[in-house]
Amino acid sequence: MSDLHNPNSAQRLKRLNHRQRKKMRVGEYRELGFHLIATIASDVNTDSLLDDWLNCIDEAAISFGGHFDGKNRLEGVVFPVGEVAITEEIRAKLVAWLQARSEVSNVEAGDLIDLWHTV
Secondary structure (H helix, E strand, C coil), rough: CEEEEEEHHHHHHHHCHHHHHHHHHHHHHEEEEECCCCEEEECCCHEEEEEHHHHHHHHCCCCEEEECCCCCCCEEEECCCCCCCCCCCHHHHHHHHHHHHCCCCEECCCCCCCCCCCC
């Protein structure tokens, strides 16, 4: 991505003041998150797993937006809320939590991305 189109380029950030960076969600105000797909094994109590997953997300003080197809696929985006930023450490912890569950047969987690300026 060229500096002309990169919202977080050093050249562009130099021209913006604190208020502008915050309003545009760039620089120190960018918000990172990641896509997640978990495949659930058949014949398991998905209600219990989904409740536990949402409790894990709540304990980390972040959020998950997505859906469960009612069969075997949980898909969505993990994103920040409030003061907690999504870090590689949080991403790894959540992925490990899902992988440790016997009900989950596969987990695919994307890299951290800028949720406001990803093309």
